[in-house]
Amino acid sequence: MKRPSLGSLLCALIPFTAICFSVSLWDRVYPTVFGIPFNFFWLISWLFLTPLCMWAAYRLETSQTDKHYRGRGRVH
């Protein structure tokens, strides 16, 4: 089992900050977006933005594995 890279941990920290730690900043009704209260809209947006962050983390992790294998010459 390999340790996750710092980059992918940072990618994971983005949704944690946006959804969890910053709650008092976004928990408000106004401005409404498409008639939806701001806090609802904010969390729904992050349902779509979180996978984007994790996609970036996935890219970082898999590119590292490739390098790791290349370093060993991929003889196997």
Next chain:
Amino acid sequence: MDLEQWTTGGRGFGLVFVWLLMAGEVYTTFTFLGASGWAYSRGAPVLYILGYGALANVVAFFILPCVWEAGRKHKLQTQADFFRTRYDSPQLAALVALVGVVCLVPYLQIQLTGLGLIAEVASFGMISRTPAIVIGFALVAGFVLVSGVRGIAWVSVTKDFLLLFAAVFVGIAIPRIYFGGIGPMFAALIQAKPNHLVMPGSTTNLGHTWFLSTVLMVSLGFYMWPHYFAAAFTARNGNICAATR
């Protein structure tokens, strides 16, 4: 079918199938009854579901590939198996199994009560709660016994699409019929009960501190559920566990 096929589907599930299985396992009666009940009675605190739903999978991105890898290496089938080999402790494995079972009992009881309520309401009282629970439980236990995780995964696929359809249909139809759209519905809500839509909503104690601590706890602990944890063993490779997050 041997036991390994039954619990892990031969570790041969592909990306889409694992994703649909995991999604289906997360949807419970809470999705419809509990969540809507919370939204109605408590208001904005219900948003914690949207929060942990996303963050639990961020955590799983880091955990499940390791779980999968250990599973393949040591031919693990359950969560307790993992703790036995990882920490080389049968006592810890026994404790994990015990905690898992003890926690699943109230969880199942809630699910079955919900099932009974839904059957009773949906049949306009023609099927009362107890027979609905008994029949439902017998059916589920029977098909799981026969089919193993492969059957559960196919039920998950069906459930995913039915739930998505129902949620989208109800979410669009009800606001349209009663308020003329989602925007006007929120406008009416804001006018009638403005405090309902920000935390602590219609409660006194479910404020921001509660939200932060609850979302953090639930998202970190989400994949401690034995059935979510063991679902990782069904994947064909570890990247699938990471990619489906």
